[in-house]
Amino acid sequence: MGRLYERLCEDLRCLEGLKSCMNCGVCTAICPSAEFYRYDPRKICDTVQRADDESIEQLLKSDTIWYCGECMSCKTRCPRGNTPGLLIMALRKLSQEMGYFTDSEKGRQQFAIRRVIGDSILTTGYCMRPILVNPANHPEQGPVWEWVYNNLPEVMDKVGANYLKDGPGALRRIAPEVLSEINQIFQVTGGQDFFQLIEEFSKDKADEMCLDAGELGGDNAYFSEVYTKNSGNHH
Amino acid sequence: MNKTIVIVGGGPAGLEAAAALGSSPHHVLILEKEHNTGGKLKNWHHLFPNFADASEILKSLEKSLPLNNSEIKYDCDVFKMEQMDGNLLVSLKSGEKIKADAVLLATGFDLFDAYKKEEYGHGIYKNVITSSELEGMFVNNSFPDQLKDGLPKKIAMVHCVGSRDKKAGNMHCSKLCCITGVKQAIELRKYLSKSSVYNFYMDLRMYGQHFEELYQEAQEDYGVNFIRGRVSEIAEISDGKLQVKAEDTLSGRPMKMIFDLVVLLIGMTPATSAASIAQSLALPKSGSGFLAPVHQHISANETCIPGLFLAGTCREPLSLQESITDARAAALKIIEWLKLKDNH
Ligand SMILES: Cc1cc2nc3c(=O)[nH]c(=O)nc-3n(C[C@H](O)[C@H](O)[C@H](O)COP(=O)(O)OP(=O)(O)OC[C@H]3O[C@@H](n4cnc5c(N)ncnc54)[C@H](O)[C@@H]3O)c2cc1C
Ligand code: SF4
Ligand code: SF4
Ligand code: SF4
Numbered sequence: 001m002g003r004l005y006e007r008l009c010e011d012l013r014c015l016e017g018l019k020s021c022m023n024c025g026v027c028t029a030i031c032p033s034a035e036f037y038r039y040d041p042r043k044i045c046d047t048v049q050r051a052d053d054e055s056i057e058q059l060l061k062s063d064t065i066w067y068c069g070e071c072m073s074c075k076t077r078c079p080r081g082n083t084p085g086l087l088i089m090a091l092r093k094l095s096q097e098m099g100y101f102t103d104s105e106k107g108r109q110q111f112a113i114r115r116v117i118g119d120s121i122l123t124t125g126y127c128m129r130p131i132l133v134n135p136a137n138h139p140e141q142g143p144v145w146e147w148v149y150n151n152l153p154e155v156m157d158k159v160g161a162n163y164l165k166d167g168p169g170a171l172r173r174i175a176p177e178v179l180s181e182i183n184q185i186f187q188v189t190g191g192q193d194f195f196q197l198i199e200e201f202s203k204d205k206a207d208e209m210c211l212d213a214g215e216l217g218g219d220n221a222y223f224s225e226v227y228t229k230n231s232g233n234h235h
Numbered sequence: 236m237n238k239t240i241v242i243v244g245g246g247p248a249g250l251e252a253a254a255a256l257g258s259s260p261h262h263v264l265i266l267e268k269e270h271n272t273g274g275k276l277k278n279w280h281h282l283f284p285n286f287a288d289a290s291e292i293l294k295s296l297e298k299s300l301p302l303n304n305s306e307i308k309y310d311c312d313v314f315k316m317e318q319m320d321g322n323l324l325v326s327l328k329s330g331e332k333i334k335a336d337a338v339l340l341a342t343g344f345d346l347f348d349a350y351k352k353e354e355y356g357h358g359i360y361k362n363v364i365t366s367s368e369l370e371g372m373f374v375n376n377s378f379p380d381q382l383k384d385g386l387p388k389k390i391a392m393v394h395c396v397g398s399r400d401k402k403a404g405n406m407h408c409s410k411l412c413c414i415t416g417v418k419q420a421i422e423l424r425k426y427l428s429k430s431s432v433y434n435f436y437m438d439l440r441m442y443g444q445h446f447e448e449l450y451q452e453a454q455e456d457y458g459v460n461f462i463r464g465r466v467s468e469i470a471e472i473s474d475g476k477l478q479v480k481a482e483d484t485l486s487g488r489p490m491k492m493i494f495d496l497v498v499l500l501i502g503m504t505p506a507t508s509a510a511s512i513a514q515s516l517a518l519p520k521s522g523s524g525f526l527a528p529v530h531q532h533i534s535a536n537e538t539c540i541p542g543l544f545l546a547g548t549c550r551e552p553l554s555l556q557e558s559i560t561d562a563r564a565a566a567l568k569i570i571e572w573l574k575l576k577d578n579h
Binding site: 022023024025027029030031035040077078079080081 | 468
């Protein structure tokens with residue numbers, strides 16, 4: 001038993017997510033990510049319950065914990081009442097707090113998520129907005145999306161959204177007082193500090209890789225690196 | 236002085252206890268809720284670990300019933316008991332009450348209702364059957380036609396159905412379904428010679444005499460395959476074929492395989508027919524819900540109610556051999572207790 005294991009045990013999601021695992025493999029058999037990635041939630045449970053800090057550290061620095069889609073299918077089936085998906089949430093949090101996430105390709109993507117979704121929440125009140133799905137970064141969306149993207153205001157009008165305007169309706173502009181409330185919530189609950197932590201660890205990593213991370217947004221070399229890099233070793 | 240001993244349940248444990256009490260001067264009355272004795276044994280074909288004919292064994296159990304001092308009453312469903320002046324008053328569903336100096340509960344077990352594990356599709360897909368139903372097919376030679384067309388078949392045996400499962404409400408291991416799975420895999424290989432059989436297991440609990448040997452035989456002589464992974468779900472695809480999902484935990488990869496037949500190795504659960512009796516006497520239950528003896532190690536057949544004894548699978552999952560040995564042990568305890576009672 002060691003330091004990392006003890007810290008994991010302070011997280012309610014670890015306590016709830018892993019009571020005892022008998023290595024039956026039901027979670028892996030039902031897991032959509034395991035079907036796609038080289039990923040095995042059963043092994044993660046087993047690693048954690050061995051309480052060996054060295055293996056836990058390896059896990060926190062690996063791509064593995066970032067493959068989970070947090071769909072919670074595993075919760076429905078575990079014969080021991082575990083929820084590997086919850087355990088993985090706790091592992092991710094610890095990886096973020098320790099800065100270990102910058103050691104893996106999938107972990108480094110935390111930076112992009114923080115810059116795109118994190119900023120979007122604080123500045124607009126929305127996690128995701130259509131404008132963030134730039135066709136240049138998302139070729140998988142195809143030519144129809146590119147057309148929608150280039151004609152957003154008109155398309156939004158057509159589908160009845162109140163796009164970026166005041167008053168009620170889908171995709172409306174969030175009122176400034178509401179936005180300031182959201183910002184305060186992130187301040188008080190430690191969300192802002194958490195974002196800051198991801199920024200700092202990521203910038204250190206960017207320095208180490210001799211890439212510029214900029215101060216804001218995705219228009220920098222480190223962002224492009226973490227956003228587009230694919231070693232092809234994930235399956 | 237001659238006393239009345241009531242045995243509730245005429246399964247293997249109840250029959251054997253009656254036989255063992257035959258040498259005593261007491262009157263033994265077996266109350267059986269069905270039209271015939273034998274309990275689950277009358278549904279089985281050949282028994283592990285040596286493929287003995289179940290009907291022969293049942294016959295010999297029934298033959299050893301002493302004629303002089305024992306009596307069987309059928310269609311007698313016991314549902315309640317109360318303590319009365321050092322005796323037990325046994326109530327039947329019919330309203331009849333019987334006074335007993337001692338009572339032996341030999342109420343047995345229930346088979347786990349596989350439909351409760353909805354993700355395995357029993358009662359939904361026709362080619363998903365239980366181990367108990369498979370025994371019935373062997374007994375009555377009633378295999379479905381699609382299995383008998385002479386073509387190679389793939390068959391999956393799913394271990395731990397309704398056992399070792401918090402979601403099913405049963406944390407205990409049913410102890411016998413592993414060896415039943417091995418036995419039935421061999422029987423299927425013999426019966427459908429072109430078939431291939433895959434057992435999906437977590438641990439193989441080969442605890443008994445000749446169990447491990449049978450497992451080895453299954454592998455070496457019958458080519459039965461063993462995959463270490465618990466099945467997560469079963470879905471019907473086309474032509475009644477079934478897709479089984481599990482992780483091969485030894486290679487660490489999830490897998491999907493297609494089968495013609497899936498046999499669910501259902502576990503043993505506490506008998507619901509004993510629930511109201513236990514309730515009427517506030518009889519404690521073990522963690523898994525079986526009737527609890529007063530002491531697990533040294534008085535496994537005695538209860539906290541004076542004059543009330545347990546035998547067989549009403550107290551925990553047991554094989555036939557163990558149930559029978561257990562019944563003899565209980566009989567001895569009853570005789571000892573009645574002697575003590577006489578001396579007071
Ligand atoms: C699928 C399967 C296959 C098995 N195969 C084998 C095998 O090959 N070899 C082996 O050694 N063991 C085998 N077993 C185990 C074997 O069936 C049991 O050990 C044996 O049946 C236990 O006997 P019992 O008398 O305790 O209970 P049961 O067989 O359950 O008999 C209980 C009797 O009590 C009666 N009863 C219950 N409640 C009441 C009531 N309230 N009033 C009156 N009567 C009542 C019932 O009607 C029944 O007749 C198998 C078990 C399973 C599940
Ligand atoms: S929550 Fe994660 S581990 Fe669980 S089934 Fe979904 S993807 Fe798999
Ligand atoms: S389903 Fe539960 S017990 Fe089975 S391997 Fe996964 S976490 Fe462990
Ligand atoms: S005996 Fe085997 S199949 Fe039955 S519950 Fe125990 S481990 Fe599972």
